[in-house]
Amino acid sequence: MTVRIAVSLLLAVCVAHVHAQEPDSPPPASASVSANEYAADLMQLYRESRLEDPRVLAAYARAQAGVDRQREAFGGLLPQVTASGSFNRTNRDVESYSESFNNERYALSLSQHIYNKAAWENYQKFKQLARQGEFESVDAQAEATVDLAQRYFVALASDDELELILAERRATQKNLDRVNALYDRKMAMVTDVLDLQARVDALAAQEVEARNQVRLSREELSEIVGRPVEEKLSRIREDVELQVPGEAIDQWIERALAANPGLKAQEEALGAADAAVRESRGAHYPSLSLNLSAQRSDVGYDNTLAPRSDSYVASFGVQIPLYSGGSASARVRSLHSERLATEQQVEAIRRQVVKETTSAYLTAQSSIERIRASRNALESAEKSSVAAERGFQYGVVNAVDVLTSVQNEYAARRDLLKAQYDFITNLLVLNRWAGRLSEQSIENVNVWLARSEEARALERKATSEQD
Structure with missing residues (x-):
C-alpha cells in the first residue's frame, strides 16, 4: 500500500x-502572477x-x-552610363594683351558588353x-x-x-x-x-x-x-x-x-x-563592347576658348588578350x-x-x-x-x-x-x-x-x- x-x-x-x-472556476485575483x-x-x-x-x-x-x-x-x-561636367575660369596674360574667359564641358557616355x-x-x-x-x-x-x-x-x-x-x-x-x-x-x-x-x-x-x-x-x-x-x-x-x-x-x-x-x-x-x-x-x-558618347564643349587646345561644339561618337571596341605573363593560365x-x-x-x-x-x-x-x-x-x-x-x-x-x-x-x-x-x-x-x-x-x-x-x-x- x-x-x-x-x-x-x-x-x-x-x-x-x-x-x-x-481552471474551471475562476481563481482569486492576485496582484502579481x-x-x-x-x-x-x-x-x-x-x-x-x-x-x-x-x-x-x-x-x-x-x-x-x-x-x-x-x-x-x-x-x-x-549598360554602364556615366555623366561628367567641368567648368573652368581661365586668365591669360600675353605680351600684347590679357584676357579672362570661362570654359564648359559636358559629356555623357554609355558602354555595353556585347560579348564578355x-x-x-x-x-x-x-x-x-x-x-x-x-x-x-x-x-x-x-x-x-x-x-x-x-x-x-x-x-x-x-x-x-x-x-x-x-x-x-x-x-x-x-x-x-x-x-x-x-x-x-x-x-x-x-x-x-x-x-x-x-x-x-x-x-x-x-x-x-x-x-x-x-x-x-x-x-x-x-x-x-x-x-x-x-x-x-x-x-x-x-x-x-x-x-x-x-x-x-x-x-x-x-x-x-x-x-x-x-x-x-x-x-x-x-x-x-x-x-x-x-x-x-x-x-x-576576346571581348566586344559598344560605346556611345555625346559631348558639348567650348574648351580648345591648352584650355583656350573655342567655339562651342557638339560631338556624338558610336564605336565598337574589340579586345584580344595576347599574353599576361602566364597569370591567366595559372589562375x-x-x-x-x-x-x-x-x-x-x-x-x-x-x-x-x-x-x-x-x-x-x-x-x-x-x-x-x-x-x-x-x-x-x-x-x-x-x-x-x-x-x-x-x-x-x-x-x-x-x-x-x-x-x-x-x-x-x-x-x-x-x-x-x-x-x-x-x-x-x-x-x-x-x-x-x-x-x-x-x-x-x-x-x-x-x-x-x-x-x-x-x-x-x-x-x-x-x-x-x-x-
Missing part, C-alpha cells in the same frame, strides 16, 4: 510539469527561437548577402553562390531546430530525474520510518535500517545534483530563445501512440539525397566552382584544383547524409521497440514492487528486497521516459537529414505533448488515488 501511495505521489509530481490553463503559472511547449519555444537564435539570424543575413552579391554581378552585364565571357561567367558564379547561401540558411535553421528539440527534451529529462528522485526518496523514507518502528520493537534487523538510511542519504546527494542539472538545462534553452525559461514544459501525452513513418529506409535515403539542404548547398558550391573555372578561362577570350589551374576539392566535399556530404539518415531511421525504429519494452518492464516492476511490499508485511522478504523493488520501478520509469524522448529527437533528426524538417514537423510533434486540461485531469485523478 505504501508503494501504491508513492506511485500516486510520483504521478502527481510528474503531471505538475504539464500545461496549466485556467508568477512565470511558473504558465507553461511552454515546443512550438512556442520554436517560434521564439526563429526570432532570437543568433545562428538562424546569421544564416538569414548570409543568404541575403549572397542575393545582393548576385545582383551586383548582374549589374556588370547591364568573363563577365557572364562571373554572374553565373554568384548566382550559384546565392543559391548555396539559401540552402545553407535552410540547413542552419534545420540544425538549430533539432538542437532546440534536443535541449527541450534534455530539460524534460532533468525535470523527470529530479521528480523521480524526490518521489523515490519519499517512498524510501516511509519504508525507513516503518522499519525503524519495527526495529524499536525488536522486529527488524539493524542491517535493514542501515541499508535504507544509506539509500535515503544517497538520494539526498542525488537530489542536489539533479537540481543543478535542472538549472543547467534551462540555461541551455535560454541561450537559444534569448530569455530565461522558467515556465513548466509540456510533457508527452499518455494517450498517443508513437510510431515511425511507414516508408522503408531506402525511400528515406533517396529522399534525403534529393532534398537535403546541406547536400544541395554543396552541389551549388560545385556549380559555382565550375563557373569560376569558366570565368578564369574567359581571360583568354585557371588553381581554380580547377579548388573545383576538385569542392567535388570531394560534395561526395563527403553525400556519404554523411546517407550515414546520418540510416542512423536516425534505425535509431528511431529501435526507440519504438525500447518504448514497448520499457512499458512492459515498468508494469512488471510495479507488480514486483507491490508483491515485495506484501511479502514484507507477511515477513517473507526483508526491507532490502523492498528497497530493490522500488529502485527497479523508478529505474523503469526513467528508461521509459528516456526512450520516448530519444524517439522524438531521432524522428526530428531523420526529417532534418531528409530535408523535410519544417514548422509543420514541429507542430506534429507538439500534438504529442500534453494539453493543460489533460494535465489537470491527471492531477485530480492522482490526488483522489492518493487520498
Whole structure:
C-alpha cells in the first residue's frame, strides 16, 4: 500500500510539469502572477527561437548577402552610363594683351558588353553562390531546430530525474520510518535500517545534483530563445501512440539525397566552382563592347576658348588578350584544383547524409521497440514492487528486497521516459537529414505533448488515488 501511495505521489509530481490553463472556476485575483503559472511547449519555444537564435539570424543575413552579391554581378552585364561636367575660369596674360574667359564641358557616355565571357561567367558564379547561401540558411535553421528539440527534451529529462528522485526518496523514507518502528520493537534487523538510511542519504546527494542539472538545462534553452525559461514544459501525452513513418529506409535515403539542404548547398558550391573555372578561362577570350558618347564643349587646345561644339561618337571596341605573363593560365589551374576539392566535399556530404539518415531511421525504429519494452518492464516492476511490499508485511522478504523493488520501478520509469524522448529527437533528426524538417514537423510533434486540461485531469485523478 505504501508503494501504491508513492506511485500516486510520483504521478502527481510528474503531471505538475504539464500545461496549466485556467481552471474551471475562476481563481482569486492576485496582484502579481508568477512565470511558473504558465507553461511552454515546443512550438512556442520554436517560434521564439526563429526570432532570437543568433545562428538562424546569421544564416538569414548570409543568404541575403549572397542575393545582393548576385545582383551586383548582374549589374556588370547591364549598360554602364556615366555623366561628367567641368567648368573652368581661365586668365591669360600675353605680351600684347590679357584676357579672362570661362570654359564648359559636358559629356555623357554609355558602354555595353556585347560579348564578355568573363563577365557572364562571373554572374553565373554568384548566382550559384546565392543559391548555396539559401540552402545553407535552410540547413542552419534545420540544425538549430533539432538542437532546440534536443535541449527541450534534455530539460524534460532533468525535470523527470529530479521528480523521480524526490518521489523515490519519499517512498524510501516511509519504508525507513516503518522499519525503524519495527526495529524499536525488536522486529527488524539493524542491517535493514542501515541499508535504507544509506539509500535515503544517497538520494539526498542525488537530489542536489539533479537540481543543478535542472538549472543547467534551462540555461541551455535560454541561450537559444534569448530569455530565461522558467515556465513548466509540456510533457508527452499518455494517450498517443508513437510510431515511425511507414516508408522503408531506402525511400528515406533517396529522399534525403534529393532534398537535403546541406547536400544541395554543396552541389551549388560545385556549380559555382565550375563557373569560376569558366570565368578564369574567359581571360583568354576576346571581348566586344559598344560605346556611345555625346559631348558639348567650348574648351580648345591648352584650355583656350573655342567655339562651342557638339560631338556624338558610336564605336565598337574589340579586345584580344595576347599574353599576361602566364597569370591567366595559372589562375585557371588553381581554380580547377579548388573545383576538385569542392567535388570531394560534395561526395563527403553525400556519404554523411546517407550515414546520418540510416542512423536516425534505425535509431528511431529501435526507440519504438525500447518504448514497448520499457512499458512492459515498468508494469512488471510495479507488480514486483507491490508483491515485495506484501511479502514484507507477511515477513517473507526483508526491507532490502523492498528497497530493490522500488529502485527497479523508478529505474523503469526513467528508461521509459528516456526512450520516448530519444524517439522524438531521432524522428526530428531523420526529417532534418531528409530535408523535410519544417514548422509543420514541429507542430506534429507538439500534438504529442500534453494539453493543460489533460494535465489537470491527471492531477485530480492522482490526488483522489492518493487520498
